[in-house]
Amino acid sequence: MKIDYEYLSKIRRAVALYTKRKTSNILDGDFHSVHRGRSMEFDDLKEYTYGDDVHDIDWKSSSRMGSILVRRYETSRRHNVMFICDRGLKMLGDTTSGESKAELMMMTFGTLAYIVGRNGADFALSYSGSTHATTSIFKSGTDHLESLLYDYEKSVDSDSTVSLTDTIKEVLNTVHKRMIIFILTDIEGLSELDPGIVRSITDNNDLMIINIEDAFLTGDQVFDSDLKVYERFFLSHSKALHEEEVRQRQEIIDGVSHTCKQLRAAMTTISKQEDIIESVIALLERYRNGYYG
DSSP: OOOOHHHHHHHHHHTSSSOOOHTTTOOOOOSSSSSOOEEEEEEEEEEOOOTSSSGGOHHHHHHHHHHHHEEEEEOOOEEEEEEEEEOOOOGGBTTTTTHHHHHHHHHHHHHHHHHHTTTTTTTEEEOOOSSSSEOOOOOHHHHHHHHHHHHHTTTTTSOOOOOOOHHHHHHHOOOOOOOOOEEEEEEHHHTTOHHHHHHHHHHHHHEEEEEEEOSSSSSOOOETTTTTEEHHHHHHTHHHHHHHHHHHHHHHHHHHHHHHHHTTTTEEEESGGGGHHHHHHHHHHHHHTTTTO
16 A cells, blocks of 8 residues: 555544534543543552653662652543554455545544544554564654554555454553553454453453454455455355355354443444544444443
8 A cells, every 4th residue: 555644634634524522522531441641640659561651760769679660640531542453464455335444444543543632642553563563652642643654554454474362462461551442453353352352451441442344255346355366256246155244244243242242342333434533433422321332
């Protein structure tokens, strides 16, 4: 995919189409996690972990204790938002509306990060690298978002041997913060989200899942991005194969939705850019009000 340095301006224009009433208070109210952030009120010290702000290091206490310690501050407003974005050759495909999956993934992540950043949250991005997950620090601001967009865009549709599940596990093992976690994936990624991995997230964090909807494998001019060939007409137009594909997809979505209801998570599906803002705001409001699944 050709690198496009206009994502941030596109996102700003898209958000500007909606009233401040819809986007300015998107993170108001308590989520079920206890989030920490920066304010004037000192809380305690903890050992430094990846993602902590180096400006919070208490050097005197660190020297005295023999390990690096950081200061923590209580706040009722500042959230730590982690975006775990799927990637790989599968992003070369399209959605059911005919839009590029990679483009829609980029715009969904960027739009949501821009909105939560405007509401005072620190955000970070994690995605699979060649041998392990690539995870950024928590920061806010458009410069931070622009940097994450550029880095992620370079690899969003290239191959990776690290699975979505492995990326999630690495985030949970290395980032010891209470977070609001957004997983952005597709139907293949949803199939990996069994109750065990979802529970490992929701034990200490808030979880919302966004499904970037895949185009069906049946229909006109179906291209196999793995084999680099178009599917044979008699297969791509098979009514029986299409019905089976629909059934299997719905089975995966129903399974994840059931798991979400049990473990206090929420999910939505997006297939085109014009639906991004309405869908993510509805997802946040539904989750905050206790409507899971």
